[in-house]
Amino acid sequence: MELLQKNITEILILLFLTVTFLQSGIDKVSDWKGNLSFIKDHFKNSPLKNMVPLLLAIILVIEILAGAFMFVGIFNLITTGEKSLALLGTELSALTLIFLLIGQRLAKDYAGAMTLAVYFIITIFGVFLLNS
Secondary structure (H helix, E strand, C coil): CHHHHCCCCHHHHHHHHHHHHHHHHHHHHHHHHHHHHHHHHHHCCCCCCCHHHHHHHHHHHHHHHHHHHHHHHHHHHHHHHHHHHHHHHHHHHHHHHCCCCCHHHHHHCCHHHHHHHHHHHHHHHHHHHHCC
């Protein structure tokens, strides 16, 4: 219980990010065709238009890995205080968000790019806390 209280801020951030990234990854797996169709349309006028399936698969893999590392990282924080897997998960989350930001900017979806900033701030705060 002491480790839970000591790391509560990190754990809450990790829970938020785990839900965000695992849900996004699971959604991509369960509705690949729908997601691919939406993203292809979104990027139809961008330089990435011919690489959408590959890029979506890369994002999917990184999201699932990030979510899994953070999920296990929460357990490690609560039981042993070990932060390395949680940190790796948040770092992968930050990388994913940067990739998504690049895509949104290339697609000229500036409102979509702006909404990623909220997730990025939370993620970077998590990285900061887990590095402390």
